[in-house]
Amino acid sequence: MTEASTPARRATIADVARLAEVSSATVSFVINDKHTMRISEATRERVWAAVRELGYRPNALAKSLSSGSSRFIGVVADAIATTPFAGQLIQGAQDEAWRHGYVLLVANTDEEKDVEAQALRMLLEHQVAGILYSTYYHREVEVPADLRNAQVVLANCYAEGSSLPCVVPDEVQGGRSATDVLLDAGHTRIAFVNSVEDAPATRGRLEGYQAALAARDVPFDEGLVLTLGSHQESGWTAAEKLLAMTEPPTAVFCYNDRVAMGLYDALRERGLRVPADMAVVGFDNQEIIAGHVRPPLTTVALPHYEIGARAVQVLLGLDTGEPSGTLRHVIACPTVTRESV
Amino acid sequence: MTEASTPARRATIADVARLAEVSSATVSFVINDKHTMRISEATRERVWAAVRELGYRPNALAKSLSSGSSRFIGVVADAIATTPFAGQLIQGAQDEAWRHGYVLLVANTDEEKDVEAQALRMLLEHQVAGILYSTYYHREVEVPADLRNAQVVLANCYAEGSSLPCVVPDEVQGGRSATDVLLDAGHTRIAFVNSVEDAPATRGRLEGYQAALAARDVPFDEGLVLTLGSHQESGWTAAEKLLAMTEPPTAVFCYNDRVAMGLYDALRERGLRVPADMAVVGFDNQEIIAGHVRPPLTTVALPHYEIGARAVQVLLGLDTGEPSGTLRHVIACPTVTRESV
DNA sequence: CTGAAAGCGCTTACAG
DNA sequence: CTGAAAGCGCTTACAG
Numbered sequence: 001m002t003e004a005s006t007p008a009r010r011a012t013i014a015d016v017a018r019l020a021e022v023s024s025a026t027v028s029f030v031i032n033d034k035h036t037m038r039i040s041e042a043t044r045e046r047v048w049a050a051v052r053e054l055g056y057r058p059n060a061l062a063k064s065l066s067s068g069s070s071r072f073i074g075v076v077a078d079a080i081a082t083t084p085f086a087g088q089l090i091q092g093a094q095d096e097a098w099r100h101g102y103v104l105l106v107a108n109t110d111e112e113k114d115v116e117a118q119a120l121r122m123l124l125e126h127q128v129a130g131i132l133y134s135t136y137y138h139r140e141v142e143v144p145a146d147l148r149n150a151q152v153v154l155a156n157c158y159a160e161g162s163s164l165p166c167v168v169p170d171e172v173q174g175g176r177s178a179t180d181v182l183l184d185a186g187h188t189r190i191a192f193v194n195s196v197e198d199a200p201a202t203r204g205r206l207e208g209y210q211a212a213l214a215a216r217d218v219p220f221d222e223g224l225v226l227t228l229g230s231h232q233e234s235g236w237t238a239a240e241k242l243l244a245m246t247e248p249p250t251a252v253f254c255y256n257d258r259v260a261m262g263l264y265d266a267l268r269e270r271g272l273r274v275p276a277d278m279a280v281v282g283f284d285n286q287e288i289i290a291g292h293v294r295p296p297l298t299t300v301a302l303p304h305y306e307i308g309a310r311a312v313q314v315l316l317g318l319d320t321g322e323p324s325g326t327l328r329h330v331i332a333c334p335t336v337t338r339e340s341v
Numbered sequence: 342m343t344e345a346s347t348p349a350r351r352a353t354i355a356d357v358a359r360l361a362e363v364s365s366a367t368v369s370f371v372i373n374d375k376h377t378m379r380i381s382e383a384t385r386e387r388v389w390a391a392v393r394e395l396g397y398r399p400n401a402l403a404k405s406l407s408s409g410s411s412r413f414i415g416v417v418a419d420a421i422a423t424t425p426f427a428g429q430l431i432q433g434a435q436d437e438a439w440r441h442g443y444v445l446l447v448a449n450t451d452e453e454k455d456v457e458a459q460a461l462r463m464l465l466e467h468q469v470a471g472i473l474y475s476t477y478y479h480r481e482v483e484v485p486a487d488l489r490n491a492q493v494v495l496a497n498c499y500a501e502g503s504s505l506p507c508v509v510p511d512e513v514q515g516g517r518s519a520t521d522v523l524l525d526a527g528h529t530r531i532a533f534v535n536s537v538e539d540a541p542a543t544r545g546r547l548e549g550y551q552a553a554l555a556a557r558d559v560p561f562d563e564g565l566v567l568t569l570g571s572h573q574e575s576g577w578t579a580a581e582k583l584l585a586m587t588e589p590p591t592a593v594f595c596y597n598d599r600v601a602m603g604l605y606d607a608l609r610e611r612g613l614r615v616p617a618d619m620a621v622v623g624f625d626n627q628e629i630i631a632g633h634v635r636p637p638l639t640t641v642a643l644p645h646y647e648i649g650a651r652a653v654q655v656l657l658g659l660d661t662g663e664p665s666g667t668l669r670h671v672i673a674c675p676t677v678t679r680e681s682v
Numbered sequence: 683c684t685g686a687a688a689g690c691g692c693t694t695a696c697a698g
Numbered sequence: 699c700t701g702a703a704a705g706c707g708c709t710t711a712c713a714g
């Protein structure tokens with residue numbers, strides 16, 4: 001118990017109390033603006049003056065300890081460094097968390113189970129109020145058992161048969177929007193270059209593609225659906241196959257922007273122009289590609305920011321405008337119009 | 342003070358002590374493996390058994406409070422969502438931090454001063470042991486005054502005239518390595534498509550380019566240096582200018598992968614082949630581009646992961662193998678060989 | 683309108 | 699070899 005004047009020591013609530021000549025309880029009430037306790041205006045002034053004079057900052061750790069509720073939200077992410085997606089999700093989560101006085105504790109697991117276990121232990125030991133379990137692409141996950149007794153929201157993923165709330169993108173609507181853009185431009189022979197994995201994205205976008213065609217009475221032609229990969233290379237392959245058809249399509253909906261980029265290259269190689277010779281729509285809205293290919297690519301965005309933000313809302317039990325008890329929160333994928341259609 | 346059996350309550354050190362029939366001090370010594378206190382093997386066993394039986398997890402917040410030292414490292418980032426760069430830096434920082442029992446508190450500021458101020462206040466209130474002030478591209482920064490009395494390391498940025506340690510990429514060596522790759526392949530007419538901003542990257546890479554030429558006695562031809570932008574569009578412009586020269590270069594070092602991508606497009610448009618007609622080297626190693634253009638692009642990587650990791654080492658005062666007192670930590674940019682040379 | 687006191691879950695000299 | 703006790707910086711009934 002130092003008398004005073006240890007120069008480097010940060011001011012505590014006791015210092016403020018002493019200077020303002022009140023009890024530390026009073027200081028606590030004043031700075032937390034708790035109006036349950038009636039404190040005179042004069043006293044409040046004295047307290048705030050002392051706070052300013054000492055440059056007092058509350059110790060959030062002590063606060064959590066004594067109040068019994070922390071303001072941490074843990075985020076476990078499987079891959080924060082490979083795409084900008086995780087960053088967008090985290091940013092959405094952070095903005096929403098800050099809005100409510102919460103702070104993010106981020107843990108990257110690299111999809112390694114032991115790293116994940118370490119991450120969860122770490123988050124739990126820090127008394128997080130809840131955990132966002134997130135993935136960088138929309139997929140099904142197995143929820144680690146350690147999470148059983150924590151407050152959890154799945155972000156950009158889901159667990160079949162679990163009762164955990166999840167926030168996911170609306171792949172079906174996304175696929176439908178992409179197709180609609182092409183339909184709106186008058187196209188009827190529209191190819192869909194899908195990816196090969198069995199995933200919500202491949203299934204949902206195909207479903208949306210079909211729904212869009214059906215809604216306009218455009219017959220579904222199975223031959224116009226190619227099942228390839230998700231990288232640029234698949235765009236090249238797609239161009240080859242599409243152009244070899246007896247009646248080639250006039251428009252292509254690509255599984256993602258990377259495929260569209262490959263397709264662009266292949267078309268250019270053949271002297272074909274986008275959109276004059278072939279209209280193209282992508283998916284993902286990866287700015288680095290979509291914003292800068294020639295011509296800039298019209299695409300559908302994955303709402304990672306929104307997913308992060310919504311996941312925090314669900315975690316904190318805020319009103320999201322959805323019926324209460326909603327477990328599956330589906331976020332729309334907006335169309336981003338550029339010049340490829 | 343509940344007697345026992347509040348079901349949802351998490352076990353505390355007192356519960357463990359009671360079950361193991363020792364004092365909580367003893368429990369603390371055992372679980373923290375402090376060998377300054379001699380505790381009998383038998384007692385240790387009893388304590389660990391109790392820990393297991395109760396599923397006890399220490400409360401990291403209480404630990405920080407009483408020990409007076411937190412295990413938080415704050416990271417303030419200017420843009421976590423636009424590129425994968427920030428994610429890589431954060432991942433490097435996290436891996437290194439975890440290795441030493443620290444945890445990351447991440448704050449994104451979006452380059453907004455008021456958000457930044459809020460972030461710093463938040464980090465400071467959480468008693469962070471130190472702060473990594475980071476940027477997603479290498480640049481000079483003004484360090485906010487609030488950081489004056491915190492332990493700070495600048496990551497991927499620097500503050501002229503400040504005494505804060507910084508960790509930055511070696512732009513000069515990177516530029517030199519890129520040029521060397523081309524020189525090694527036998528090229529002597531090598532263009533450099535630089536970007537226009539006045540920044541460490543533009544200055545350093547140019548310097549490296551010149552140094553590489555000089556080292557091989559290749560005369561520097563100012564006409565071969567183009568000063569354009571940093572996006573794909575500049576690659577198109579570059580191709581146009583380069584090919585219009587009376588004696589066009591046979592190789593190009595592009596400021597970054599995006600410029601290289603634009604250059605690829607323009608070359609393809611003209612029926613030219615990489616590397617046969619023109620060898621190309623990029624910078625940044627943005628996998629989404631460099632790994633998937635045709636042919637895959639040889640480039641120089643920005644060491645963001647390493648920067649994050651090193652910054653944590655510097656913050657924690659670990660031995661980095663550099664002379665003690667080093668303030669400017671320069672990280673090498675490795676060459677990533679693919680097929681464009 | 684405000685203060686004294688107990689408590690949050692740990693750590694750490696200090697005794698013995 | 700181990701325990702009793704004070705303390706970290708807050709919050710929150712409880713009194714008055």
